Amino acid sequence: MKDNDYLALDGYSMNVFLTVLEQGSIASAADKLGITKTVIGNCLTKLRSVFHDPLFVRTGGQEIVATARAENLGERMRVVLSEMQQLTSEPVFTPQKAVLNFTVGTNDFQRDLVLPELYRQVASEVKAFSLRTIISESPALEWLRTGKADLLLSPIAPEGVDILHKRLFIDQPRCFFDGNAREAPRTLADFRQARYIGLNVVEGQRAAVMAAPISRELEQQVAVRVPNFSEMASFMRGSDLLAIAPGMLRMGALAEFSAISPLFNLPSITMFMLWHKRHEGDAAHQWVRAQLESAVTNVMQRGKLSKFNLVGV
Template sequence: MKDHDYLALDGYSMHVFLTVLEQGSLASAADKLGITKTVIGNCLTKLRSVFHDPLFVRTGGQEIVATARAESLGERMRLVLADMQQLTAEQVFKPKQTALHFTVGTNDFQRDLILPELYRQVASETKEFSLRTLISEYPSLELLRTGKADLLLSPVAPEGTDILYKRLFIDQPRCFFDGNARQAPRTLADFRNARYVGLNLVDGQRVVPLAAPIARELEQQVAIRVPNFSDMASFMRGSDLLAIAPGMLRMGALSGFSSSIPPFNLPSVFMFMLWHKRHQGDPAHQWVRNQLEAAVSGVMERVKLAKA
């Protein structure tokens, strides 16, 4: 047999061969399979060219007998077909039998707020779970496209048909400050005369325009820029600095600070879960996405209780 002959094999021809081998007759095999003897003959001709063996020979009349090679091929073909069947069978995801390793691109806001809950849920339901985070204010879609991340948590809905997404929640901005170091700003003038700590304006990351005129105005009042929300705390503590940040940070990095709702409208903060299209039908990935949504629901319930 030539090295590449095996590429001519197909499951249907092997199934026909095994039926003929079991029935010991072309006519009986045709009846069982519901096909004509011509179709059976074509399948056997293909296999004869692959194995360079007649496979079946006539003993007189319509009776046939398998060659020694055909007899030896029978059990091995059954194993091959069983493997092919398993290969095409629908995947069944069993968390307790699975080791999962996920990388999530996120900013520190979602990392601190959501991912601990996700880890606890998934780790309790799986054989093994490891979670890695890649921190960026606006995680790049290339992390998904290159396979460097399995999921992204981002305030920006993606562009591109290869990236899928689902909105997780909507938050409202609040003004954070150290209540031990300064009074709460109350009027628009208080906000305009204040100095702020804000996030770095890194090229390629800040892709959401500051639509509200007041937001653009206050952006000019930023005195200190830091890479993450959690880094704001050390600068705000003991100072008169303000920070305009997602309100849910009250339960995270800015939990030790006072906060208030600004007396002007600011754009809502959206949060999306993003994944690549190639993972859409993967049972394990689907399960983790469902777990993430459940984790967000748990966090939102705690937010409601904190407001009550």
């Protein structure tokens, strides 16, 4: 038998062989399978060529009997067909038995606000859960394409047919300040004359929330730049600095500070969940994505905020 003869095997022919073996008759097997005796003959001819054995011999008339090789092959083929059936069946995801390792690319704001809730939810449901974060104000789509990250949380909707996304929430910018160190800005002049703390200007990343005409003026008033939202607090505390930042920071890094709505229009901030197309149908990934949506909802409820309308007071 040649080493590559096994590649000629196929599930259909093996199923025909097993039916003939069980029925003890080609005619009976044809009736059971709803095919012609010619089709059965062709399948057996293929298998005889592979195994170099007649498999069945006539005992007189139309009666046949399996060879010793055929009897031995029968049990092994049943195992192979069973494994082939399992291979093609839809995988069943059982959280209680799952060991999950997920990496999420996100900014520090979403890491602190949403991911702790996600971890608690998932860890309580699965056998083992490992969560790793990669921090960036604008997580790179290449992280999904290369497998560096399984999910991204990003304010930027993706470009490219291989990256899928779903909106998690919409936030509104707020003006944060230390109410113990200064009064709230009450006029446009107050905003224009104030000094600000903002994010670092990094090539390829969005440096600030401000994107209205007045923001170009306020951008010139940025006195301190930090790499992420979490570091704004230490500079704002005890100073007269203002920060135009996502309103949901009231629930996280900037919870200790006062916050008001700016006197000028600013674009809403939309946060998306992004994943690669290759994970679209994966049962474990689908489950974790659903858990992330649930985590966002739970965070909003605790903060008495609406999932799709986060305009605060």
